[in-house]
Amino acid sequence: MLLHGVFRGFAGGVREVTLDASNLREAIDGLASAHPSLAERLRDERGKLRPHMALFVNEDDARLLGWEDAPLKEGDIVHVIPALSGG
Amino acid sequence: MAKKITVLVGTKKGMYILRGDMNRQKFEIDGPRWAPAPIHHATYDPRDGSMYAAVNQTWGGSRIEHSRDMGKTWTTSSNPKFPEGSDRTFSQTWHIEPGHQTTPNVIWAGTEPAALFKSEDRGESWSIVQSLDDQPTRAKWVPGFGGMGLHSIAIDAKDPKRMSVGISVGGVYTTTDGGMTWTQDNKKTGGDSERPDVFYCIHKLLAHPEESGLRFMRVHEEVYWRDPSETTWRHSTAGLPSNFGFAAAMHPRDRRTAYVIPLDSMTRAAMPFGIGVYRTQDKGKSWVKLEKGLPQGAPLETLREGMHNDRLDPMGLYFGTANGDVWASRDEGESWARIAQYLPYVTSVHAATIE
Secondary structure: OEEOOHHHHHOOOOOEOOOOOOEHHHHHHHHHHHOHHHHHHHEOOOOOEOOOEEEEEOOEEHHHOOHHHOEOOOOOOEEEEEOOOOO | OOOEEEEEEEEOOEEEEEEEOOOOOOEEEEEEEOOOOOEEEEEEEOOOOEEEEEEOOOOOOOEEEEEOOOOOOOEEOOOOOOOOOOOOOOOEEEEEEEOOOOOOOOEEEEEEOOEEEEEOOOOOOOEEOHHHHOOHHHHHOOOEOOEOEEEEEEEOOOOOOOEEEEEEOOEEEEEOOOOOOOEEOOOEEOOOOOOOOHHHOEEEEEEOOOOOOOEEEEEOOOEEEEOOOOOOEEEOOOOOOOOEEEEEEEOOOOOOOEEEEEEOOOOOOOOOOOOOEEEEOOOOOOOEEEOEOOOOOOOOOOOOEOEEEOOOOOOOEEEEOOOOOEEEEOOOOOEOEEEEOOOOOEEEEEEEEEO
């Protein structure tokens, strides 16, 4: 998983994390377990992913792949990105 | 021991720390921190020297940060959380208030959606005050223009179990048993309005830091005074150029003196009367404009947390504006000088008096 922007800061400067996951939900949960300071930055107290965040699997927007159900295979890169907030 | 003033300035794009010299004349500006996150409020706890900031960031959600080294480094707190079964989730923090002197580890936070949270570990973690959340009248709370938040936490000077909270728009609730039970506290004398709702739109509620039971309250329309012997809010707006405004302060020693910055209710700026800090020295019976050194007639704007005082003698008073200025008075409001400019839109000002 490749962290971008503020999410890198929330993880104490960590840029990338390698973990086993068969879908995006497992990957997010694995990321939060590996770096607990990220947990509340990724999900609210109901477990819902925060809205102003983009997730990509390689070059593809995860919203088009089933969001948290998006399947992952070995070698995929999941990008955790602060959503675009410019003009 | 000599005291210095450090002013915590929240803006719409990060927080700035203004570190003053011994004379409160020059301030070194440190920041911004957390930009572009908006900072609703930042505060200093004189009991142990901690600082707290409400970082209401879009990315990663809102959070509370705390510092134990005078703002050099900061740590993220565990978020305030609405309990399982609640129909709400934490959106942002509006105000952080250190607890009573006798409860050194207690910090309070007011949030949006409107709720009161308590920390018993110096802001490391937070729990909702369920007794306030369970008020049947909560169903009547509605958002103001800025959202529906609990923004005022007025802790009694002497009695640690006695405190009041102010909610926009939900009125005042008071507890006398440390938060186990609450009563609506919205009886007033004077201040008649054609609108039935404005008195419940609390803009700022303050407790005097030395006099038990003494309160001052800035409401959507009008301001109100309450002496220790009183149980109603007494209308105290005579002499102000408008009945609207947000910022308010109480003199930390003089039991008869308070300050407000009036705004026009439609434009939300000090027009056409111009920016000025208005002072009462007779418990709100009359108000006088203090504007020496301020830009005469300027239609500036100051928000709810935009004014605060230090604890020195003579008292210093500070306010921030929408155009990014911070103004300071070293003589209890008689004269003013700008101590910072070109900051982002200032949302909060807190003057820490540091030993």
